[in-house]
Amino acid sequence: MTTQRQGTLPNAAVEDYLKTIYQHTEWQDEPITPSALASKLAVAPASVTGMVKKLAALGLVDHVPYGPLNLTEEGTSRAIAVVRRHRLIETWLVRDLGYSWDEVHDEAELLEHSVSDRLLSAIDERLGHPTHDPHGDPIPDAFGNAPVLAFVLLEHLEPARQGTVLRIDDRKPELLRLLAANNIRPGSTVTVHERSEYDLTILAEPSGARPAVRLSIPDAQRIWVRQSSGTTAR
Secondary structure (H helix, E strand, O other): OOOOOOOOOOOHHHHHHHHHHHHHOOOOOOOEOHHHHHHHHOOOHHHHHHHHHHHHHOOOEEEOOOOOEEEOHHHHHHHHHHHHHHHHHHHHHHHHHOOOOOOHHHHHHHHOOOOOHHHHHHHHHHOOOOOEOOOOOEOOOOOOOOOOOOOEEHHHOOOOOEEEEEEEOOOOHHHHHHHHHOOOOOOOEEEEEEEOOOEEEEEEOOHHHOOOEEEEHHHHOOEEEEEOOOOOOO
16 A cells, blocks of 8 residues: 655645546446546646646556546555545544534545544544444455445435435534534435435434435435345445
């Protein structure tokens, strides 16, 4: 697994690009396009074009003009290193520093580019080598390994079928606050109670003790679950 060289500073922009490309295919298989990358990073398409050329020249990205982007082995290794730092920092902020899970994403975005390997190892040791961050994302180990889980999006969970929450997108704080207020987190069991074209209602177990939670379809697309039986793998 690639580590930061002592006495040097990583290029934050390069790391952001590599991490975003990597994360795009963590929970689905389609490679990211330059236009989708520009949207995720909130930058101009021309900026993406220039950076992709730089990444390709560095041997970090394989790219055919106008085609999707794929990380090389070296690019994947560097991306995983950034993802590991980000998710360990998020976990540390929640467990040791009293942050709530809807507050840690932006803090980790800043710290992931500056934390040293020594400090990261100390954080990992203190936390007992966690395997998942507060949002359910797997934390790669020191060798870059992370589990791959079978899942469906909550949007596609069949009515009356129970599912265990695996992961929740951490980029929408208001959704995280809504779920936390209803005690829904990774590991929670939920059931789709009602569904319409625009939203759905879920019940968290034990359903009799908790109110129903109504989510828009876009929000249901931010929650990954494992079905109680017949789970569909990607």
